[in-house]
Amino acid sequence: MSIESVAEVVYKKRQRGRLSRYWSTMGFIFQIVRDIDPKLRIMIDTFTLLGLVYTGRMAIGLMIAAVRGFRVHLWSRVWTLDLKRKYGEWAVITGATDGIGLEYARALAGRGFSLILVGRNESKLAVVKQELLARTQVVTIVADLNSDDPELYDRIAGEIDGLNRDIGILVNNAGVMYDSPNRFMDQPVDKVWQHIRVNIAAVLMMTRTVLPGMIRRRRGLVINMSSIAAYKPLPLMGVYSASKVFVEWFSKTLEIEYKSYNIDVQTLTPSYIATKMTEFSDLLQKPSIMFPSAETFAANAIATIGRTSHTTGYWCHSLQHFLTNWFVPDWVYTMSSWHFLKSIDNSKTK
Ligand SMILES: NC(=O)c1ccc[n+]([C@@H]2O[C@H](COP(=O)([O-])OP(=O)(O)OC[C@H]3O[C@@H](n4cnc5c(N)ncnc54)[C@H](OP(=O)(O)O)[C@@H]3O)[C@@H](O)[C@H]2O)c1
Structure with a gap:
């Protein structure tokens, strides 16, 4: 499909005022790809899967960080260890x-x-x-x-x-x-x-x-x-x-x-x-x-x-x-x- 045809699809979509139907920019982009060529659906499904994996990984990472923070900074103040016995005099x-x-x-x-x-x-x-x-x-x-x-x-x-x-x-x-x-x-x-x-x-x-x-x-x-x-x-x-x-x-x-x-x-x-x-x-x-x-x-x-x-x-x-x-990205930091x-x-x- 030529660039002109892609532009036409986007233009028509805007014209029909359908933008509001898409709950996110990604959804909008995916729908355009589908409209261009329904065979590209596999690509969209792959992206969706990758998105789910990424979000899942983030959620698990956040949970682990929260539990670790609790254990290291709060629980450790309540349940103190006998350091002298563990390490030496x-x-x-x-x-x-x-x-x-x-x-x-x-x-x-x-x-x-x-x-x-x-x-x-x-x-x-x-x-x-x-x-x-x-x-x-x-x-x-x-x-x-x-x-x-x-x-x-x-x-x-x-x-x-x-x-x-x-x-x-x-x-x-x-x-x-x-x-x-x-x-x-x-x-x-x-x-x-x-x-x-x-x-x-x-x-x-x-x-x-x-x-x-x-x-x-x-x-x-x-x-x-x-x-x-x-x-x-x-x-x-x-x-x-x-x-x-x-x-x-x-x-x-x-x-x-x-x-x-x-x-x-x-x-x-x-x-x-x-x-x-x-x-x-x-x-x-x-x-x-x-x-x-x-x-x-x-x-x-x-x-x-x-x-x-x-x-x-x-x-x-x-x-x-x-x-x-x-x-915070490294360069901002x-x-x-x-x-x-x-x-x-x-x-x-x-
Ligand atoms: N303060 C912070 O914001 C901060 C943040 C992160 C990491 N740190 C690290 O924490 C450590 C302690 O820092 P601090 O904030 O407690 O600094 P501090 O108040 O300046 O104390 C530094 C200690 O090191 C001693 N010292 C310096 N030069 C020495 C030398 N040439 N020979 C022997 N002893 C020497 C000092 O002796 P005198 O009493 O004779 O000066 C003092 O006892 C450092 O490694 C520092 O990099 C500090």
């Missing part, structure tokens, strides 16, 4: 002097864990130790993870003594971010190296310090702090975003490699949390449902341990992730991140 936390790391230390002390706290600031470590000693035993290790000293991790491994001490949990939490969102070449070069050493190298090397002991004892948990910045490229946070993709992929592969040794690996991908890391923005500094305090976040995230190996750690962040994943981060870029005013 000690928890090692990097970056335990502030923000999320500090709140993990407080919460795990509350769960009965003995703590090894790693931090770069000796006096901040002493204050945290003093606070937590009332509740549990605490060992502190002063270590600047931004160092390129080749012996750094041998020293840390010696102090942790993971083969002889029952290390149950390692929280690879220490991390750095830009002081303000801005372009790659506007970042000082030492900030770039800091991302590589603290966000990437420290995660790998700290894992190597505890894993041999966990393998020998056939139990343990490694928690790796990635970020929502790993979901999609974040312009104006490029190095940070890429460093968190590294953490996420490393973490997911580690999970599979050591499953047979009964070692769990949890990857956390939270959105913004009101800590000193986000102090470049007044909006992100005010704790709210969207941007929780480190304390709220840690309480939620710790409850998800043993329930899932990959989570944002916080119910509202999981909801945000779900909605953007299902309904990336461009809105670009505009949002540009709007809070205060590097020129510093």
Whole structure:
């Protein structure tokens, strides 16, 4: 059938005012195809079937996501697990002097864990130790993870003594971010190296310090702090975003490699949390449902341990992730991140 004839069919259809009879644009298009050639019905039936399969898949996916969300974020708060019994006596936390790391230390002390706290600031470590000693035993290790000293991790491994001490949990939490969102070449070069050493190298090397002991004892948990910045490229946070993709992929592969040794690996991908890391923005500094305090976040995230190996750690962040994943195209997400981060870029005013 020629293009002119197709146009004629469409024209006649409009003329007869039959458009309103079709309940959807698809129905209208299908009817046109039928009118052009009834033999094309097979094609329409195939499309209808594909549509049904797609809708069914969406419905099942939504149901699974809802059940999973309930189990990970609500049920886990009601039915808590005995983490110490499951994993072991000690928890090692990097970056335990502030923000999320500090709140993990407080919460795990509350769960009965003995703590090894790693931090770069000796006096901040002493204050945290003093606070937590009332509740549990605490060992502190002063270590600047931004160092390129080749012996750094041998020293840390010696102090942790993971083969002889029952290390149950390692929280690879220490991390750095830009002081303000801005372009790659506007970042000082030492900030770039800091991302590589603290966000990437420290995660790998700290894992190597505890894993041999966990393998020998056939139990343990490694928690790796990635970020929502790993979901999609974040312009104006490029190095940070890429460093968190590294953490996420490393973490997911580690999970599979050591499953047979009964070692769990949890990857956390939270959105913004009101800590000193986000102090470049007044909006992100005010704790709210969207941007929780480190304390709220840690309480939620710790409850998800043993329930899932990959989570944002916080119910509202999981909801945000779900909605953007299902309904927001990648390019819309990336461009809105670009505009949002540009709007809070205060590097020129510093
Ligand atoms: N805040 C967020 O919106 C957010 C969102 C997603 C993921 N995360 C991730 O969560 C983790 C913790 O972030 P946070 O918000 O709690 O940040 P924070 O408040 O800035 O705390 C970071 C911790 O890491 C320590 N640290 C930084 N550089 C270090 C170094 N060179 N050596 C040893 N320790 C070092 C800090 O020590 P000092 O106390 O000495 O500074 C502090 O204890 C990071 O991996 C971050 O990427 C954060």
